[in-house]
Amino acid sequence: MLLSLAQSALPIGISGIEKRFGAVSILSDLSLDVAAGEFLTLLGPSGSGKTTLLMILAGFVRANAGSIKVGGEEIITMPPHKRNIGMVFQNYALFPHMNVFHNIAFPLKQRRVSTAETAERVERALDLVQLKGLGERRVDQLSGGQRQRVALARAIVFEPRIVLMDEPLSALDKSLREHMQIELRNLHRRLGMTTVYVTHDQREAITMSDRVAVMNAGRIEQIDQPEVLYARPKTKFVAGFIGESSFIPVECRNGGVWHEGNKLRMKDAMPSSGRHVMVVRPEKLRLIASEQTGDINALPATVGDVIYQGDSFVCYATLKDGRQVILRDYCRSDVLARLPAPGEPITLGIDAQDVVLVADQ
Amino acid sequence: MSIGSVSLDHVGRPDRALNADKLSADARREARGLFALLSPGLLLVFAVIIVPIGWLFWLSLFDESDQLSAANYARFFEQASYIKTFVTTFKVAFAVTGACVLFGYPLAYMLSQLPRRAAGVCLIFVILPFWTSVLVRTYAWLVILQRKGLVNTWLMDIGVIGQPLPLANNFAGVVIGMTHIMLPFLVLPLYASMKTIDVDCLRAGMNLGASPAATFRQIFFPLSLPGLASGVVIVFVLCLGFFVTPALMGGGKVIMWAMRMEQTTSLYSNWGAGAALGVVLLAVTLALLGLFRWLLGARATGVWSQR
Amino acid sequence: MSMENALPISHRQRLWLYALGGLVMLFLIAPSVIIVIMSFSDSSLLEFPPQEWSLRWYESYFGSVEWRDATVVSVKVAVMTAVVATLLGTAAAYAINARTLRLTGAINALLTASLIIPVILIGIGTFFLYARIGLNNTLTGLVIAHTVQALPLVVLTVLSGLRSYDMNQEMVARSLGAGRFSAFFQVTMPQIRFSIVSGALFAFITSFDEVVVSLFISGGETTTLTRRMFNALRDQIDPTIAAISTCLIVLSIVLLSAAQLFGRGR
Numbered sequence: 058m059l060l061s062l063a064q065s066a067l068p069i070g071i072s073g074i075e076k077r078f079g080a081v082s083i084l085s086d087l088s089l090d091v092a093a094g095e096f097l098t099l100l101g102p103s104g105s106g107k108t109t110l111l112m113i114l115a116g117f118v119r120a121n122a123g124s125i126k127v128g129g130e131e132i133i134t135m136p137p138h139k140r141n142i143g144m145v146f147q148n149y150a151l152f153p154h155m156n157v158f159h160n161i162a163f164p165l166k167q168r169r170v171s172t173a174e175t176a177e178r179v180e181r182a183l184d185l186v187q188l189k190g191l192g193e194r195r196v197d198q199l200s201g202g203q204r205q206r207v208a209l210a211r212a213i214v215f216e217p218r219i220v221l222m223d224e225p226l227s228a229l230d231k232s233l234r235e236h237m238q239i240e241l242r243n244l245h246r247r248l249g250m251t252t253v254y255v256t257h258d259q260r261e262a263i264t265m266s267d268r269v270a271v272m273n274a275g276r277i278e279q280i281d282q283p284e285v286l287y288a289r290p291k292t293k294f295v296a297g298f299i300g301e302s303s304f305i306p307v308e309c310r311n312g313g314v315w316h317e318g319n320k321l322r323m324k325d326a327m328p329s330s331g332r333h334v335m336v337v338r339p340e341k342l343r344l345i346a347s348e349q350t351g352d353i354n355a356l357p358a359t360v361g362d363v364i365y366q367g368d369s370f371v372c373y374a375t376l377k378d379g380r381q382v383i384l385r386d387y388c389r390s391d392v393l394a395r396l397p398a399p400g401e402p403i404t405l406g407i408d409a410q411d412v413v414l415v416a417d418q
Numbered sequence: 419m420s421i422g423s424v425s426l427d428h429v430g431r432p433d434r435a436l437n438a439d440k441l442s443a444d445a446r447r448e449a450r451g452l453f454a455l456l457s458p459g460l461l462l463v464f465a466v467i468i469v470p471i472g473w474l475f476w477l478s479l480f481d482e483s484d485q486l487s488a489a490n491y492a493r494f495f496e497q498a499s500y501i502k503t504f505v506t507t508f509k510v511a512f513a514v515t516g517a518c519v520l521f522g523y524p525l526a527y528m529l530s531q532l533p534r535r536a537a538g539v540c541l542i543f544v545i546l547p548f549w550t551s552v553l554v555r556t557y558a559w560l561v562i563l564q565r566k567g568l569v570n571t572w573l574m575d576i577g578v579i580g581q582p583l584p585l586a587n588n589f590a591g592v593v594i595g596m597t598h599i600m601l602p603f604l605v606l607p608l609y610a611s612m613k614t615i616d617v618d619c620l621r622a623g624m625n626l627g628a629s630p631a632a633t634f635r636q637i638f639f640p641l642s643l644p645g646l647a648s649g650v651v652i653v654f655v656l657c658l659g660f661f662v663t664p665a666l667m668g669g670g671k672v673i674m675w676a677m678r679m680e681q682t683t684s685l686y687s688n689w690g691a692g693a694a695l696g697v698v699l700l701a702v703t704l705a706l707l708g709l710f711r712w713l714l715g716a717r718a719t720g721v722w723s724q725r
Numbered sequence: 726m727s728m729e730n731a732l733p734i735s736h737r738q739r740l741w742l743y744a745l746g747g748l749v750m751l752f753l754i755a756p757s758v759i760i761v762i763m764s765f766s767d768s769s770l771l772e773f774p775p776q777e778w779s780l781r782w783y784e785s786y787f788g789s790v791e792w793r794d795a796t797v798v799s800v801k802v803a804v805m806t807a808v809v810a811t812l813l814g815t816a817a818a819y820a821i822n823a824r825t826l827r828l829t830g831a832i833n834a835l836l837t838a839s840l841i842i843p844v845i846l847i848g849i850g851t852f853f854l855y856a857r858i859g860l861n862n863t864l865t866g867l868v869i870a871h872t873v874q875a876l877p878l879v880v881l882t883v884l885s886g887l888r889s890y891d892m893n894q895e896m897v898a899r900s901l902g903a904g905r906f907s908a909f910f911q912v913t914m915p916q917i918r919f920s921i922v923s924g925a926l927f928a929f930i931t932s933f934d935e936v937v938v939s940l941f942i943s944g945g946e947t948t949t950l951t952r953r954m955f956n957a958l959r960d961q962i963d964p965t966i967a968a969i970s971t972c973l974i975v976l977s978i979v980l981l982s983a984a985q986l987f988g989r990g991r
Binding site: 448449452453455456458459460462463464465466467468469470471473474521522524525527528529531540543544545546547549550551552553554555556557558559560561562564566567568571598601602630655658659661662665666676679680683684689692693696699700703704707 | 738739742743745746749750752753754755756757759760763770771772773813814816817819820821823825832835836838839841842843844845846847848849850851852853854869870872873876880930933934936937940941951954955958959962966967970973974977978980981
């Protein structure tokens with residue numbers, strides 16, 4: 058049996074977290090529940106408070122108020138070393154004066170685990186992160202990816218209740234990063250530890266997570282499964298932060314949603330009041346014949362620029378109200394055959410089920 | 419996998435300040451712990467520096483018959499010997515600071531232009547004297563400069579002079595000896611600040627048509643001024659309160675501020691007068707450092723972290 | 726010339742600069758060199774270069790009870806100062822580096838006060854204070870006074886070590902189950918030990934070379950080497966002092982090299 062955290066994985070209940078630095082509020086009344094064994098990502102721009110929240114979870118930043126319960130036990134007043142939380146830092150923070158073995162054995166040594174058991178558990182952890190036989194290496198002899206794995210092994214070898222990761226892949230180059238994303242994901246599936254992951258990379262968040270909490274200015278804007286988050290953003294911020302979007306202002310009146318005098322066909326419930334915009338993703342638009350048919354909304358536009366990108370092309374088009382929208386499609390021969398020319402009038406279509414409205418903040 | 423519930427809106431929740439008391443107690447405990455680490459050092463500094471100086475300040479406010487008076491300060495303006503001491507002190511300080519700038523700037527400039535390795539070797543010439551006892555160096559200058567010292571013997575041997583030059587036990591001796599001691603205090607911060615001058619700035623200057631001399635004058639020199647200023651301030655301030663070299667090389671003729679303090683307290687046991695001298699010296703020192711900080715927004719004491 | 730400094734100015738154009746810089750370097754180093762050479766002279770006259778060589782001034786130094794006693798006092802005081810200042814200074818630097826305390830500016834100013842306050846004032850003040858609590862002419866008094874002067878150097882040296890150290894490592898150690906003290910000793914200290922040793926060496930040398938305060942507060946059986954030298958220099962120029970000076974110069978070189986070696990070790 059490998060290390061198994063599945064049975065010991067615990068849920069985290071975060072509620073009412075307040076954090077102020079002087080008069081500046083970093084987190085205000087933040088609450089969040091993480092299910093046992095869940096991989097949850099905190100996603101947000103820098104300054105959104107995601108790292109602060111992670112540091113509060115680890116115990117390195119003290120909140121002004123709030124509660125963090127792990128499996129029902131309050132940990133917010135516990136010192137970091139009693140929380141039993143594994144943590145992986147952005148720069149790995151491996152101990153350069155210890156070799157790989159001693160780095161990974163460190164948490165076991167603190168827990169006075171016997172020498173024989175330590176050796177066995179470090180060996181298993183090394184095996185798990187595919188670094189078998191590298192125990193005697195010095196830290197400075199490792200590549201970036203290997204360091205990342207050592208940091209990971211060190212954070213899980215003591216079978217912590219929770220694993221926290223602060224942008225652990227941001228120092229790696231693109232291809233290695235994508236590889237490690239999959240590997241981390243698989244490792245999580247295998248071990249099932251409750252994981253809170255921080256990143257500012259929306260693609261990484263979508264690739265890896267069970268759920269993503271999008272943070273902005275110290276608040277959670279939306280928390281959902283990646284596919285929901287992408288397809289049904291609840292706020293303009295989330296729609297703008299995750300994926301590419303164009304925003305088209307619409308009018309809500311007479312029990313319908315109108316754009317340029319046409320009533321939009323949509324599957325979602327109509328918003329009751331307030332100013333709204335339609336979130337348009339580049340890949341949800343397509344070129345259609347001029348008339349509106351079935352469940353497709355037609356948006357007349359003029360082509361501005363067409364940019365060929367190899368696998369796909371991007372078409373910048375201007376709607377009648379002057380808004381610019383972006384259309385992206387793959388370069389299949391049928392699409393390429395009727396590629397519009399700059400200045401040409403076209404009609405863009407969007408399916409009723411792809412119409413998403415968010416409040417215009 | 420079960421997905422937990424999320425609530426985004428908690429405005430008006432009763433437990434808004436959940437654990438706030440415990441957390442602030444925690445914060446206070448941590449602050450107390452860190453302060454406990456600081457306190458032995460702070461206590462020592464407080465007991466050995468702040469308390470005695472405060473005490474001396476208090477003493478300086480009373481005259482010999484224990485009456486509150488400004489007599490200890492008034493005599494600075496009345497007695498010629500005090501005025502002479504101040505004048506001498508400032509003369510020495512200006513002369514030494516000037517000499518340090520004159521010799522130190524070219525040396526720091528050279529060091530900053532040398533390749534890293536060569537600069538490292540040359541820096542030894544600055545750092546070794548810096549860490550050699552002031553007494554040893556003063557003794558060396560006594561040996562070199564005295565009436566029958568090396569310089570005079572050599573100069574007379576080769577027939578340049580007939581009579582020994584008065585080099586030690588006078589103003590010149592004090593200035594030479596102190597320049598030697600103060601030079602590293604000017605060179606080290608100046609060198610450090612010159613190292614931070616972006617070579618690309620100079621390249622750009624030359625690229626835009628400035629001659630090497632013009633590049634130096636219009637780009638390098640202005641950029642090196644803050645480093646020079648901090649060296650000048652620290653040297654000047656140290657000169658004002660310097661004791662060992664003038665005491666040994668002044669031949670009893672060059673009485674500087676610190677010597678006056680020593681004489682007043684040790685020789686005449688006039689604590690009030692000595693204390694008043696100390697208070698004014700401290701005030702002048704702090705004023706100069708404060709002025710520097712206000713003008714340049716930096717601490718002049720940075721030299722200590724570069725040793 | 727290395728690329729980083731490569732300006733289109735030839736070494737020849739710089740010749741005057743090298744000449745001037747070389748002269749200043751000579752000015753800085755010559756006194757020490759002359760003293761070292763003269764300490765091996767056989768003559769009691771200060772002639773240079775010496776006509777005859779001998780070790781008589783070293784014999785006179787090591788043979789004299791007064792000089793030996795004074796040296797022992799200085800060594801004792803310097804060792805104790807280095808130990809105390811390093812302990813207090815490292816603790817203080819750690820607390821300052823944690824940056825959670827208010828008034829850090831005031832604390833810094835207080836801890837480094839002895840660097841800017843004229844030493845003569847510290848000397849007189851310490852003497853005045855010690856006279857009332859009976860610490861003049863005691864080893865304890867000397868160690869306390871020297872510790873105050875060495876403390877800022879230790880604090881600044883250790884602080885610079887801490888600033889170039891990645892505090893995440895201590896945090897990670899704490900998250901892995903080590904308490905704060907334990908994390909410091911297991912993870913942080915091994916990595917800033919070079920700064921701590923450098924700080925200790927600086928503290929030792931500061932104490933060993935200290936003149937002004939010792940002049941006021943040492944005497945009798947606890948006369949320091951520097952105080953005895955100062956008094957000897959006031960009277961007449963005894964070549965024995967050249968031998969002692971040479972020993973002090975060698976000590977400085979040894980300690981500085983040690984600090985340098987440790988500095989390179991990281």
